[in-house]
Amino acid sequence: MHTTFGKARLGAALVLGLLSGTVAAQGRVLTAADYAHAERFMAYNTTPLVDHAVTKVHWLDDGHFWYVDHDARGDHFMRMDAAGGKAVPLFDQAKLAAALGKAGGKPVDAMKLPVTGYEARPDGRIDVTVRSKHYVCDLAAVEASCVDRATLVKTGKEPGARSPDGKSEAFIRDWNLWLRDVASGKETQLTTDGVENFGYATDNAGWKHTDKAIVEWSPDSTRIATFQQDQRKTGEMYLIKTKVGHPELQKWKYPLVGDKDVTLIERVIIDVPTHQVVRLQMPPDQHRSTLCDDVSCGPDGGWDDVKWAPDGKTLAFVSTSRYHKHAWFRIADAATGKVRTVFEETSPTYYESGNGAVNWRYLPATHEAIWFSERNDWGNLYLYDLDTGKLKHAITTGTGNVTEVLKVDAKTRTVWFRGVGRTSGVNPYYQQFFKVGLDGGKPVLLTPEAANHEITMSPDGKAFVDVHSTPTTPPVTMLRAADDGRTLATVARAEITRLKAAGWVPPVPITVKARDGKTELYGMMFKPSHFDPSKKYPIIDYIYPGPQTGSVRGRNFSSARADHQAMAELGFIVVAIDGMGTPWRSKSFHDTWYDDMGDNTLPDQVAGLKELGRRYAWIDLDRVGIWGHSGGGNASTGAMLRYPDFFKVAWSESGNHDNRHYEDDWAEKYQGELVTDKDGKSNYDDQANPNHAARLKGRLMLVHGTLDDNVPPGNTLLMVDALIKANKDFDLLMIPNAHHAYGDATPYVTRRRWDYFVHYLAGNTPPKEYELKAWPWK
Template structure:
């Protein structure tokens, strides 16, 4: 139930699919209607793979090449166009000759290259004038100015982490750290004492285990900060594959809440030219971070809680206690390994350093640190003195959260940051962009539009591209002056004409009161495009409880929010609500059910649906369904057990139904350390006997994020309670459902159509394979 269990990782699983272990018996009402394949095809029109290509000129992200030039992808009906913008002179030009690049990549051995669908994920100009281009997770050096030649960059089978000068990449082999020369492919072993389960830079959080190296290169590309990760005494997790003959055993280290031994890290700095290893003079640290339940929180890897000084001589890091209540800011000498403790912060529940990114910074030039804290009930920035560890002053104050520090300029002592809830009368989930002085004072709002703003800032801090939108207004991307927010030029304005031609409609934002009768809660409602206010519609609650995110993935523009509109199209009202206990609001809001994860926002979900039913006579409160994936799968079963007279049909995918069966960091952060029976209040199997309605339990058989045993605990309890239920098991699938995704989506639609609406679905409707699989 974390970021990868959460919304940012959820899309493929939400539209998931799997093979039937036991199909639900038909229960259509006698007077229900029979849906046709055409009805399902109409619903499928609003799946993301059909809606996203119909949005033209929706530029959300740009990539800066230098202080004045940036590149981006501009899509229209004819395909993708790679363009370069000039912030100083204005105007755009083609980034490269797409036909020439496609031909050169094909000649270099790349497959299925379409000039209008290149899928370039990284581009930069090298010092020798050649272009380095990443396509399909492969990197090429290309000469596109003359003949049009590309050559694949030499790399090994292990994923590498490039140095800042892009001349070397570090990688793991046989539990040791190596570097590879990018130009020649020459490999050098840096460490020799790494052994199984006590290796260097290894990436294993239990729920996630990859071959990626977790480390931070120094700015001068000569040193690497990493760790030797000790898992030797951790408990194991086991899964087996399904095949003819002997199954394959999968085993890896996966500590659980309450385990005496959990993963520890021993911090080191490696001098690459000399291969000298400097062990930091500090005791082993917990495998924890200030932000998430892994030492590497972002999608791009890296070691979030380690920051190098610009001169590469020192580095700052933060140590987090096992229960996330205690944070210690430290500075290490990269040459000697000497470590100095600067300051501490304690939190009564759990500490987090922001939303989406670690928001502390190391400023050795002025002997200061920028620190993020929710000590005032809101996420604000504070300035600390590195000499004495004392707080100098608050940089930001008041209500609203700083969500992401985008840039700090030590010369002008300016901080640029994204934030929510700081502007009066604006949706508290809309991110806006601000600047403020390190010395305090009134922050300046640089993006006044009441919308969600996605920011890409130039390296020199002079410009930023701002793409802003709402759920109903498509993105507008503008180039702005970073000093005052003045619009310099328009980069692109999205056109949804082709999307609207399908009958598409945006979801409706709504606001209701929380369980306390006072706090505003925000959500989205999806109605059929053929909506008739004279009818009564069953309502389906798409739920994800947090605590690291909520049911609404974004209040920015999306042509599809998972498959919510598609399900609505089959005769439902679908809602998604961010309940209390989810982030982005105040600390007290986020802490609502700390230590009682069985709450799962359900008191808010129930009261919200009741309020909507009173507000809108076309909502049928006698037919309420609920579904979710992962944390949402947990919540769905929980809803069916805690509110059995309210929720009539539930579809629970891949749920972590008892966090004692889930990796240690998650439960110990949000439920607290395991003491006695303090985890009983979140264990679904203990209340499974309350089931009255129709419940489908779904899980992948080799889910290495939330192992399937969590669902089997509920299955066992339901059997012992003599309860009828349905189950789908996905052989050889993980937390996301991969190629089986279309199947489970159709089965889920069928389940609600049959059991909640009382209608009959068409037989064996086949959704298209997801094009990104």
């Protein structure tokens, strides 16, 4: 279900076609030139044609940040002075390229530096991150040089969680937590009683399992909040790596829906100087969070639902029940481990603390806490008294959601947050930036442009960089004052002249009515650049049903959204619609199909597609296709089974076709507890695609990687088994040793997907074995 795409080492693709009664395409014959034209619209070809699209900045200190500016010549690493608004080169790129080339043994292009991280050292040297390696570089020397940082300080290879003062990092070894001195590499063991499957800070949610340590450092770097994770009774998942000779068995702990024993955590606080482990005085907690289906939700690690007091003496955290219906705000004494429950919240469906980030905050100086709740059907902030546990008042009110709290200034009693749906007349998915007083009042809009705003605040909170854009207008990057939003400097203004000259056309924002005929749904439509309104086009629906995200995947400008435009160039209309049951709207909208996950927004997809067919004569509703990955793989197959006369062709990748065979946390949050009656029937029966296999009529391709450790391939094999027993024709593509993303096989799978819709939906003949040659890692 979690679609994080990354490179993987893969074997050759194995295709098992269960082809019966295949009808040859009757339309035109597409050539390699047609596919090459479509490929021009892939992101790896379009992104380099967008100039000055600065979408991410990195603050160095309160007054300076660095970023990468791109134009036809290449990438320019820049450093801006926030006070003066002047930008200068971050470093000498030619010198750095030469030094990195010498260190790595192969030339590095100065205008295509693969640098993703930068840090200035006190001695004048710089640290740069190049892919997975860190280099220490001296650009001031007569001959610039770079040295792999790993050769300067000999340390273990375990990834570390850096302390706030930057001097230490915590890591896991042999189920225990260790400390590494960054400067010397000296390693110290902090815990000693960790054992297999009952280790400290271990990162395993079943669908995700890494070697990173999940910890939360105190602000003064003297204490660590973490847990001892008990997986001893948790069931295991097994996969087999294919190779010549004996196969390699892979196994790890992977709790499933309905398991009696799932993973638990025992919360601890470690005093770093003394190595003393203080176990919190409470029963083991569920491995749950208020934001996602892991205790660590963000890409940079950390423990989202844990926050220290500034003095490090107390720790606030939120416990969540197994089915997410109950959340408890608690405070622990770091020295004694004593725990006090301050207040709690319940929900008939599930409680969440925000979109994109945990929004609650701990304010011990004033004995207060900021709490996020959707109790009035919208995500608002509330202020609680920590002494009494009582609600003091609402900080924000009304419709629209607070999506992400970015900063709280306890002294000025001000909160800065991103929000959606709070400005009349603005697309309800466009995030804007506001500030509001802790004591209430009307929020002040700091970014008035009717666009989606990405915000990066300075460390001192006095300024922020605002990147605003829409799907059809390129980004403008501005430095603004945090007190009133006034413009301090324009960092960059994107230019798409080269992109347009290459034939690019923007997507078409669309709105359609939901299943109820009243609720407005938002989406995007992609038409061929050579669109002819006198023709009839088959339509392909790209679907990701949620509930944790939707099909459109963001409202920022993008030169390519997946391969939607590329597929449109092959003679299709492609659409993506965020149906009911997806986030960012009201709580009731999000809860539309709670406890009915077989819904998968499909009634909204059908209603929206039919409305588009009525609106536009050039859409052929007799030729409707659908595809998706992960949750979209589930939904696209479900579409063929629940609406067999409407959807004619589906391409379903890595689907969780029966959530009883997927990790416990995700499905139990949105479908609830698995309840089985005496007759063997359960509330999870209807959501299982295999139970509807007999209804298949159209053309279905199932795709899965055999080493998918997110959605195990058994999900697709269960579907295959049901289709065979129902005597149904279908197609199957299993990719040996591929994970949830297909890595090196991605170009192959993409081309096969194009072929499938060209052949079976459009009735045309694709070119023979076209190769997508421009893929970044090919």
